[in-house]
Amino acid sequence: MLHLGVNIDHVATLRQARYATMLDSPNAEPVLLDAARESEAAGAHSITVHLRADRRHIQDADVYLLKRELKVKLNLEMGNTPEILEIALKVKPDFVCLVPENRKEITTEGGLDVPSHAAALKETTTRLKDAGIRVSFFVDPVRDHMYASADCGADMVELHTGTFANAVGAERQAEVVRLVEAAAQAHDLGLQVNAGHGLTTRNVRDLFAVPHLAELNIGHSLVSRAITVGLRTSIGEMLAVMGEYPG
Numbered sequence: 001m002l003h004l005g006v007n008i009d010h011v012a013t014l015r016q017a018r019y020a021t022m023l024d025s026p027n028a029e030p031v032l033l034d035a036a037r038e039s040e041a042a043g044a045h046s047i048t049v050h051l052r053a054d055r056r057h058i059q060d061a062d063v064y065l066l067k068r069e070l071k072v073k074l075n076l077e078m079g080n081t082p083e084i085l086e087i088a089l090k091v092k093p094d095f096v097c098l099v100p101e102n103r104k105e106i107t108t109e110g111g112l113d114v115p116s117h118a119a120a121l122k123e124t125t126t127r128l129k130d131a132g133i134r135v136s137f138f139v140d141p142v143r144d145h146m147y148a149s150a151d152c153g154a155d156m157v158e159l160h161t162g163t164f165a166n167a168v169g170a171e172r173q174a175e176v177v178r179l180v181e182a183a184a185q186a187h188d189l190g191l192q193v194n195a196g197h198g199l200t201t202r203n204v205r206d207l208f209a210v211p212h213l214a215e216l217n218i219g220h221s222l223v224s225r226a227i228t229v230g231l232r233t234s235i236g237e238m239l240a241v242m243g244e245y246p247g
């Protein structure tokens, strides 16, 4: 069964639009924990949050609160920096997904360059795994990056689907081929295969040619759709489509 990790970053984006950095201030809405609970009630298998260095959406206190209150597993996305690593080691989420981060980007623009940063990634992965945290690498569907992820000790890869989501026609088909090959390689290397970024109920069926998928992490489209139909319906619609995955 294909699992859904609901990314609630952009619930916090709306809260931060009023700079409600004091999470107990009267204008700190929407309440992130309410969104997490709605997601759980809708059938989310895990909750994903990205604690960015610039704290543009998720705040440190959110991560501690979610870890304490969630019934489902917590997946923390983070750049490989000493500051965020120390927080991860204190919070002890169930999973960490290491992602590239660029302060000026509007959203995550691609996967980690694993071969170029192998030593640093390996060291962080070891520290996280020693703390009992399963580690995922957010990667583009590139052969070398699958091998390098396994070499660094990652348990999982999350295949970056942003290029897939932005492509149309033949370009999307070409990206699907890359994702199919990368998923097969990662699986052969013993890595759990996840995917995410830019996925919607309109494009996700095109991804179903990719084998071995265990989990999709989806946020922006679910939160956007929730504005008109509510989070439970939005997540329910996605889970219904994901139920068609043949794997």
Ligand SMILES: CC(=O)[C@@H](O)[C@H](O)COP(=O)(O)O
Binding pocket: 007, 009, 050, 052, 077, 099, 106, 107, 108, 138, 196, 197, 219
């Ligand atoms: C790594 C990733 O794909 C998610 O974190 C996604 O980027 C949502 O967060 P942002 O929109 O802040 O990038």
Ligand SMILES: NCC(=O)COP(=O)(O)O
Binding pocket: 007, 048, 158, 195, 196, 197, 198, 199, 217, 218, 219, 220, 221
């Ligand atoms: N890692 C991808 C993720 O968590 C959600 O990405 P998006 O659906 O918000 O683009």
